[in-house]
Amino acid sequence: MDLLRTHLLLSSHLLKLGHDLRQALPSKLQIETKQNRLDLVTNIDKTVEQNLVAYLQKHFAAEKIISEEGYGTTVEDLSGYVWTIDPIDGTMNFITQKNSFGILVSLYKDGCGLLGYIYEVMTDRLYYAIHNYGAYCNGHQLQAPANLALTKGLLISDERLIKKASPAFLKVAEETLGIRSYGSATCETLSIIKGEAVAYLNCSTQPWDIAPALVFAAELDLVCTQMSGQAFNLLGENKIIFATPKAHTPLQEVALYL
Ligand code: 2AM
Ligand code: CA
Numbered sequence: 001m002d003l004l005r006t007h008l009l010l011s012s013h014l015l016k017l018g019h020d021l022r023q024a025l026p027s028k029l030q031i032e033t034k035q036n037r038l039d040l041v042t043n044i045d046k047t048v049e050q051n052l053v054a055y056l057q058k059h060f061a062a063e064k065i066i067s068e069e070g071y072g073t074t075v076e077d078l079s080g081y082v083w084t085i086d087p088i089d090g091t092m093n094f095i096t097q098k099n100s101f102g103i104l105v106s107l108y109k110d111g112c113g114l115l116g117y118i119y120e121v122m123t124d125r126l127y128y129a130i131h132n133y134g135a136y137c138n139g140h141q142l143q144a145p146a147n148l149a150l151t152k153g154l155l156i157s158d159e160r161l162i163k164k165a166s167p168a169f170l171k172v173a174e175e176t177l178g179i180r181s182y183g184s185a186t187c188e189t190l191s192i193i194k195g196e197a198v199a200y201l202n203c204s205t206q207p208w209d210i211a212p213a214l215v216f217a218a219e220l221d222l223v224c225t226q227m228s229g230q231a232f233n234l235l236g237e238n239k240i241i242f243a244t245p246k247a248h249t250p251l252q253e254v255a256l257y258l
Contacts, residue, residue: 001081003114006060006107007130010117013055014103017048018121025098040091045069048087048103056083066234068208078111078234086208090184098122102186106211108234116215118186118193127190129215135193144221145195150247153198155179156188161203161258168257172250189213192222192242199243199251201227203258207234213242223248227255 021044030043049069056062060081065072067085075082083106088094090101099122107115116129127142129135135142155176162179173179180197182188185205191197193216202209210224214232217224224232224242229252232238239258241251 001060001109003130004133007115007128009059010055010105010115011126011128014105014117014119014126015124017051017103018119018124018126021048021121022124029095031095038092040095041069042088042091042095044094045088045091046071049085052085052087052103052105056085066207066211068206075235078108080110082108082234084108084208084211084234086185086206089186089209090182093183093187100182100187101184104186104208104212106215108211111234113211113215113218116212118190118212118216120186120190127193127216129212129219131215131218133219135216135219142193142220145192145244147221147244147246148198149244150198150250151175151177153177153244153247154191154196156191156197156200157181158183158188158202158204161201164203164258166254166257168254172254185209185213189216189242192244193220198247199241201241201251201255203227203239205238205240207236207238210238210240210242217242221245225252227252227258 032041046069049067049071053071062083064075064082066075086104089104094101103119105117114131118127127137159181188200192200214224223245227239
């Protein structure tokens with residue numbers, strides 16, 4: 001597969017999808033509940049995922065697609081090319097704020113991240129990382145964030161983790177410049193990628209939430225592992241730390257107690 005050609009085609013398709021989504025936003029959303037009253041899906045989540053699956057299958061003969069809303073394929077191992085799709089990441093933000101959500105797509109080959117897309121639809125900012133070519137936002141190359149220690153920056157986490165955090169976690173969190181929670185992996189991982197925060201902790205991420213960010217991590221000297229220190233598992237749920245190298249080490253020690 002020609003990676004740059006794939007990127008050119010896919011990035012222009014994502015931008016068109018984002019344009020169409022913004023146009024469609026004034027129409028009434030059809031909202032359904034999934035596992036609980038806070039776990040929602042809309043007609044737009046489904047339409048975007050169906051669109052992307054069809055696009056990847058048509059243009060890149062995609063056979064393995066891990067996606068949130070069930071239009072992808074069953075993926076049992078990471079051999080060959082594997083795509084991930086989260087059609088709307090931050091569905092609650094999408095419904096309530098019409099903002100602070102994203103479309104997430106990535107491509108892996110034999111477990112190695114090749115392409116990562118984090119698309120902030122409402123600002124029309126397409127962040128992408130290409131294996132060995134760097135990371136960009138709308139064509140402008142991103143620089144690696146400063147390698148700041150935990151005490152020198154903000155900590156990002158999701159409310160589910162903060163609610164059940166251990167005293168050991170809270171002690172370390174108090175030593176940071178503060179905790180923030182944005183309700184979507186899009187906004188939360190971009191905070192680390194842009195150097196606005198030094199660490200992101202999440203105790204319940206699915207592959208489609210984090211797979212694109214891992215490609216950015218490799219290009220921007222950031223570290224993303226499971227809290228156990230093991231490599232991220234693209235086939236299941238993960239508790240993750242995504243951070244600058246200096247912030248990652250102390251968090252991993254504490255995060256084990258969560
Ligand atoms: P979703 O909207 O695609 O389901 C990682 O935190 C991801 O988990 C979020 O981007 C969101 O993705 C999902 N999520 C579900 N419930 C959440 C919650 N209460 N707080 C934060 N994220 C949540
Ligand atoms: Ca989603």
